Amino acid sequence: MIDLFRRNSTRVLPTEEQGSSGTIYNPCSHGGGGQVAPMISVSLLTSAVAALVLSSQATLITNDSSVAVNQTFDYVGSPHFVRCRAHSSSLSGIVVGTKLSAQGYSVLLVEAGKDLPNNSAIYNAELRGNLNNDPATDCNWHYVASDVNGFALPTTIDSGKCVGGSTSINGMVWYRPSAEELDAFETLGNDGWNSSVLFPYMKAIEHNIPPDATQRVDGANLIRSVHGFHGVVNVSFPVPMRIPEAQAIYKAAIALVFGVYDDPDLSYRTGPVSASTSWTIWWDPVAQITRRASAAYSLLYPKSQQQKTLTVLTQHKVARVLFNDKMSATGFEFGPATGGPLYQVSAKYEVLLAAGSLATPPILERSGIGSQSILEANNITQLVNLPGVGLNLVDQPGTGLSALVDTANQSNTGLIDNRNIFAPVITLLDIHQLFDDDAQNHITKLESQIHKRAKAAVDAGVAVNVEGAEKYFTVVTDLMTNQSQPLVELISESYPTIMESIFWPLTPLSRGTVHINTSDPFNNPTITPRFLSDEFDVDIAVKIARRARKLYRTQAFKPIIAEVVIDAVPDNSTKAEWAAWYESTSFGASHWVGSSAMRPRADGGVVSAELEVYGTKNLRVVDASVIPFELTSHLMSAVYAISQRAADIILAARS
């Protein structure tokens, strides 16, 4: 790792971590020549930390709260000058913070976790297996998940808790959603949110490093038109490619079992697809390691990205948003993440929430925004009646099946490599490929059950009203039935001695909730995923589990498989037995969305198409929680696009 300017735990960047020097997309052409105002604050001059800011042209990352406590920033600048406060140095917070500070606006990001740029489990993509073993890493909330009765479920929820947010610990898989599902944002009532608006942002953030001839032979491929080559987030295939022989076998078996053939690119699709995936990684020839391209390594640490008006306060937690008597956000309350006194900081213009799908709704609730019953139960005075806060929470429940490789092949690194990068082949199946002859029955049933499903969602407390829920289920059902969007993901992998398939329903109809359980800001929320509570999700789960086992019995696997491990229920088990096994072994895919849904207020939405929290002024949500329904891609590309667009909306509002 290249050296950093470190003074205790205050850091004035830059670093030289990576080579990309691109910029992020700005369709409003605020351009590099925007008004840049000096960040001068009389009160900051008294602080040692402030002295570093003023002597530097660089982003400041510090855990010293004096950069923010009780500060009222009083600037002299151009008329376009604005001060915004986002909180959390999440993927979305960093994108918005970087874009706003690039225009000269001073931005404070408050992040509950630490700044861990030199932690090898984070920067070295192949050491991500150490993320949970090494206490020093400390970048995971490990949230408790609860069942509907409030009892803890056996598995905890992974979620990033350090600078870079979940991009510091995630699986790094990179491909983009389909045009159809992004266009469905608009169908749900969000004007201006569609594929033609969002795809350019995805391309703009991406710095694709195309595969070379050897990587192509080993399974990599690329359709250039759907990728970006000048952004800041490095995207590539690994060097060398992972398990090329296993990839070829998987592709052959998937064609035999599901009738899906090797495609050129997961990002280039209108429906089902199967291909080797690229990741947000890059090969560092000097250190001879595969580096993670997190939001922090891409947008915060590199020399080319330094912003003298951007401050990141780490190890402090945002408690609640503060309002004036016109419900205009004026700042927020925050304190040390481990507990202690609460402080205030003011925002001249806007407060931006970017704490992610599991932490943004609790902040809204602690601020008095949410449903009466939740707020009352936690002794919080309701300021805005917004019952959608914390509802409509979705993730994908996954599990896996495996087969033992014969001893002769267990040391073949073309098949098994023990490299800790996520699975190399990804297959997305639609309703016809998954259910074959039974597909039409499912389609008919799905289309006839929209009202019933909507009513059940309201009764279960995961949707605000039947009309809004009907619109939601109509759109999501239409994507699955008429628009051939995939409804299952199959991830093909190998580990020492075994081949393993992981799978999950891609766009679950089951939804859950996240709510506060006390007014104490240092307590984690109650997260109730309600995985597999919808019968169609169970149908998908059982079907894919049964069929995934067949992969390993195909001719393609015969030469290398010793035994198809019976690690689930026997073949002839009933649907109920398969479902019980699936439920007892499943875990969340960590693709949480929907808990501050962007939708019309009457339909149960929390934010408008301008990302403003209904019933307030100068308060927006800019993270994954605004995505109204689960997407069929892994989420990063969409969240990078949404947060760039959020920054442009904010900038446009000021100009």
Ligand SMILES: Cc1cc2nc3c(=O)[nH]c(=O)nc-3n(C[C@H](O)[C@H](O)[C@H](O)COP(=O)(O)OP(=O)(O)OC[C@H]3O[C@@H](n4cnc5c(N)ncnc54)[C@H](O)[C@@H]3O)c2cc1C
């Ligand atoms: C284990 C895992 C694997 C994943 N794999 C992939 C993958 O392979 N590909 C892909 O595309 N996506 C993947 N994702 C999903 C993707 O990383 C997330 O969707 C994305 O990072 C969400 O961005 P966000 O800005 O909404 O929130 P996050 O990136 O999660 O950031 C939220 C931040 O807010 C901070 N925070 C929380 N509460 C507070 C508070 N009160 N005050 C201050 N700060 C707070 C957190 O510490 C965190 O840093 C994965 C996620 C996880 C967790």
